[in-house]
Amino acid sequence: MRYAMAIDTKKCVGCSDCVVACQTENNVPIGYCRDWVVEITDGTYPQLEIEIRSERCNHCENSPCVRCCPTGASHYEDGGIVTVTHNKCIGCGACIVSCPYDARYSHPEGYVDKCTFCLHRIKKGQQPACVEVCPTKCMYFGDLDDPNSDVSKMLKKRKYKTLIPEAGTKPHVYYLI
Amino acid sequence: MSNTRRDFIKITSLSAAGLVFGGHYVHSAMQSKRLALGGDAGPSRTPTYCEVCFWQCAGWVYKNEDGKIQKITGNNDDQNCNGRLCPRGTGGVGMYYDEDRLKTPLMRVKGADGKQTFKEVSWDEAFDFIAEKMQKIKEEHGAECTALFTHGSGGKYWGDMLKAFGSNNIAAPSYSQCRGPREVAFIATYGEGLNSPEPLDIRDTRCLVLIGSHLGENMHNGQVQEMSDAIDNGASIITVDPRYSTAASKSKFWLPIKPATDIALLLSWIREIINNDWYDKAYVEKYTYGFDELKNYVQPFTPEWAYGITTLKPHHIRESAREMANAAPSVIVHPGRHVTWYGDDTQRLRAVAILNALLGSWGRRGGYYIPDKLSLPDYPHPEFPQPKRTWRDVTNGKYKLADLALASGVCDATIPSPDMDCNIKGWIVNGTNLIMTLPDQQKTIDAINNLELLVVVDTMPMEITGYADVVLPECTYLERWDDLRVAPGRNPSIALRMPAAEPKYNSKPAYWMAKEVAKRLGLGEYFAWETFEEKLDWQLKQVGSSLEEMKRIGVKNLPREYGNLFYAENEEVDFYTNTGKIELYSTALEAEGFDPFPVYTPHMEPPEGYYHLNYGRAPMHTFSRTANNPNLTDLMDENAVWVNPKVAKEWGLQNGQPVYLQNQDGVVSEFPVKVRVTERIRFDSVYIVHGFGHADKKLSRAYGKGASDSQLITRVLMDPIMGGTGMRGNFVTFLFEKESEVQS
Structure with missing residues (x-):
């Protein structure tokens, strides 16, 4: 089982609903976030293009953050989800520096926090909060090993890319382009 | 005038309380709390519909194991949101937790030094003062000299109180500052307005035309969702906007029009569609009035003519017209929402309405559907008295085609003028920050300075609260019952809002405030229910539901009563216009002395450096x-x-x-x-x-x-x-x- 997400940049409007839904679902303190929206404008007036995408931890198959964690707090859960065991984390911040996607932040309570793909929801058979709330339905979540999962179907049907592939992290968040 | 002049008061007496609650809030947000066991289907959820905007999406409020409100999610059965709230709805929890909220009733008092401040008062003191002032205004000037400005759910209760009192000066800035011209234009053309949510079948459309409408940035939830569905289905989007909006970035055509020239583009599109025989001939012949006159009228408006005005290349105008025609009748030339732009807005929206008619999109799949809405009986109350003078009188016979009261008109009628026989003396302002909402702030402040009573009902201290005589702190939508949401849609539906938490501070629901003021005015019989639950249950039972059922399901969709969603082929339709047809040529506008066809008039250009x-x-x-x-x-x-x-x-x-x-x-x-x-x-x-x-x-x-x-x-x-x-x-x-x- 390999959990992954595909995000359709053609549909995302950058409303940030994923950000606020994540905050209220996961008690992320105001001023911090586990996911965020990037908007890139290309071209000159009037020949323009924008790519809008919702970003988060890529739950990489080859995660520098897991490798560099001195206490084992950062680890893989079933399905390849990268999480942090809060009470094992000493807040050293090595993982924050090692992440090429800047996906981790230091929680004011002293540990490092990040996206969990809403593991607590997945266990109940639900979708991650960001996927479930998105008004444009631009996010797809599921198991890459299951050819009938939403995410497998979208990756079969559409062109896609990952972020900073040259870092060799094998990210599990795909962007449909 | 000077004795009623209001100094703007900043609500300072509340800062101590604000700090205390602020600390509490931060604490609760930082605690890592898991949802109570039972998850999304558990018993800890409460139905609501959102009040952060007017779309009123229905949802569920969840609490954590400490009983604190944690999150709000959409109700899957709701047509307005399909289970997905927008960021504002999801962030509605912040409205409840905002430590800057209004906390207790306040009254303006003048100190010995002449300085005006707000004093915390009891609810009784506030209501007694309001009732006394309203009676005085009624005796000296007439009941109709008290007006209501409103946005949101509380307006119904204050409106009922005012109607019982003898005034129908009830105005919403959402009309004359927002969608009014659109309503009048569509009534003139099709005999009916569009209301909210607009009956647009965006999910099935093959071509969506947005003119200055920036869907995706304006988060009209159902429409944004359907725009995304339309993108999935391969529909094309045409966006007309001086700015490369988010919607423009999803579009096949972005037409970066010179501001204020939209009517020229619309007329040129109409000409292209007529002259190339791209219009829906059978539809136009069967349903419309004035086609030949329209054809003659638009002949001068070539794309080359429009190019000189709009700066849009003629071939772009032609190609985009072709794109619409290819998709017809599954095409929506979007009517927009905030359309009060240049003063010729009704005429611009008339051009939009005409274009839709030529493409045959009204009443067609992928175009405009025929909405249905439940008719919900009011809780029994005595008939409202006839007001001596109505809101039409305050505009002095002007704007006869307006179908609702004009907020700006009521504001103007508050400034004494020799040609008015009624000057408004009292305002109740519910949930609308008039200082930011009405244009020309100085005029609004001048009007306020002529008032004998200004009551502001809100959850937050806004600019308008600083001018109030009495500030009434309303609890947020998460802390109160409200009237049932009865929205038009593909199906009639009702949604329930019930409190998920006790009101914070000393805040109260608007229905309770209006009833208390009514009682003091001797109008208690208009609010005959004991509890709000009793009123809701009575209403729900009239339509085959009950409060008990609605608490469980939150939203109920009912079967359609008014026939099909779209016209059948060759269906006979009688439109509510003078001619019984879709009026390309408007007889109603002509009768009032206005142009029966939209006319392009040049608008002012910015001076150099502006x-x-x-x-x-x-x-x-x-x-x-x-x-x-x-x-x-x-x-x-x-x-x-x-x-x-x-x-x-x-x-x-x-x-x-x-x-x-x-x-x-x-x-x-x-x-x-x-x-x-x-x-x-x-x-x-x-x-x-x-x-x-x-x-x-x-x-x-x-x-x-x-x-x-x-x-x-x-x-x-x-x-x-x-x-x-x-x-x-x-x-x-x-x-x-x-x-x-x-x-x-």
């Missing part, structure tokens, strides 16, 4: 009301002024540099706003998101953040047909420092 002031929405904010919401401010806490790089170079402006904006009348923005240098805007325009630049210090997160477009809208272009206040005739230039700062 730029069109365009404004719009951000998806995470609603008007100016969410600017202090902790969750939403976290996503966006200030606006920026969008400037084309060529303009920035000319002025030496850098990205992120703070500047003041000064308009054509010399009004300078109260606060500086940061420059955003971007290719996404024309060189003759700047753009800011509406709702920022709050001047009330009690809004601890919003105060002084960004610039207020409302402050800079001092030139108002009145729509002679229905009294809408066009707000896009304002121009701004950049100042590097404020003159007052230079002098001091």
Whole structure:
């Protein structure tokens, strides 16, 4: 089982609903976030293009953050989800520096926090909060090993890319382009 | 006049309480709480419908194991949201937790030194004062000299109280400052308005045409969702906007039109579609009136003619017209929502309505569907008395085609004038920050200075509360019962809102306030229910449901009563117009002395060094009301002024540099706003998101953040047909420092 997400940049409007839904679902303190929206404008007036995408931890198959964690707090859960065991984390911040996607932040309570793909929801058979709330339905979540999962179907049907592939992290968040 | 002059009072007496609760709030947000076991299907959820904007999506409020409100999610059965709230709805929790909320009733008092301050009073004191003042106004001037301005659920109760009192001066800025011209234009053409949510079958459309409408940035939830469905289905989008909006970036055609020239483009499109025989001949013949006259009328409006006006290349005009025609009748030329732009707005929306008729999209799949709405009986009450003078009298016989009261008209009627026989003396302002909502702020303040009573009902201290005689703190929608939501849609539906938590502080629901004031005015029989639950249960039982059932399901969709969603082929349709047809040629406008066809008139151009002031929405904010919401401010806490790089170079402006904006009348923005240098805007325009630049210090997160477009809208272009206040005739230039700062 390999959990992954595909995000359709053609549909995302950058409303940030994923950000606020994540905050209220996961008690992320105001001023911090586990996911965020990037908007890139290309071209000159009037020949323009924008790519809008919702970003988060890529739950990489080859995660520098897991490798560099001195206490084992950062680890893989079933399905390849990268999480942090809060009470094992000493807040050293090595993982924050090692992440090429800047996906981790230091929680004011002293540990490092990040996206969990809403593991607590997945266990109940639900979708991650960001996927479930998105008004444009631009996010797809599921198991890459299951050819009938939403995410497998979208990756079969559409062109896609990952972020900073040259870092060799094998990210599990795909962007449909 | 001087004895009623109001000094703006900043609500300072509440700061201590604010700090206490602020600390509490931070604590609760930082605690890592898991949801109570049982998850999303558990018993800890409470039904509501959202009040952060007017879309009123139905949802569920969840609490954590400590019984505190944690999150709000959409109700899967709700047609307005399909289980997905927008960022504002999801962030609605911030409205409840905002520590800057109004906390207790306040009354304006004058100290021995003449200084006016707010004093905390009991609810009884506040209501006694209001009732006494209203009686005095009734005796001296007439009951109809008390008016209500409203936005949101509370308006119904205050409106009923006022109607029982003898006034129907009940106005919503959402009409004359927003969608009014659109309603009048569609009534003139099709015999009916569009209301809210608009009956657009976007999910099935093959071509969506957006004219100045920036769906995706204005987060009209159901429409944004359906636009996304349409993209999935391969529909094409045509966006007409001086700014490369988010929707423009999803479009096959972006037409960066010169501001204020939309009617020229529309007329040219109409000509192309007629002259190329691309219109729906059978539909036009069967359903419309005035086609031959229209054909003759539009002959001069070639794409080449429009090019000279709009700066849009003729081949782009032709190709985009072709695109619409290829998709017809599954095409929607979107009517927009905030359409009070240049004063000829009813005529512009008439052109939109005509274009839709030529393409045959009204009543067709992928076009405009026929909405259905439940008719829900009122809880029994005595008949309302006939008011001696109605809201039509306050506009002095002007704007006869307006179908609702004009907020700006009622505001004008508050300033004494020899040709008015009724001057408004009392205002109740419910949930609308008139200072930011009505154009020409000075005029609003002049009107306020002529009042004998100003009551403001709100959850937050807003600019308008500073001018109030009495401030009534309303609890948020998460803490109260409200009337059932009865929205038009593909199916009739009802939604329930019930309290998920006790009201914080000393705040109360508006229905209770209105009933208490009514009782003191001897009008208690109009609010005969004991509890609000009793009233809701009675109403629900009339339509085959019950409060018990609605508490369980939140939303109930009912079968359609008014036939099909779309016209059948060759169906006989009688439109509610003078001719019984879709009026391409408007007999109603002609009868009132207006042009029966839309006419393009050139508008003023910005002087050298000035730029069109365009404004719009951000998806995470609603008007100016969410600017202090902790969750939403976290996503966006200030606006920026969008400037084309060529303009920035000319002025030496850098990205992120703070500047003041000064308009054509010399009004300078109260606060500086940061420059955003971007290719996404024309060189003759700047753009800011509406709702920022709050001047009330009690809004601890919003105060002084960004610039207020409302402050800079001092030139108002009145729509002679229905009294809408066009707000896009304002121009701004950049100042590097404020003159007052230079002098001091």
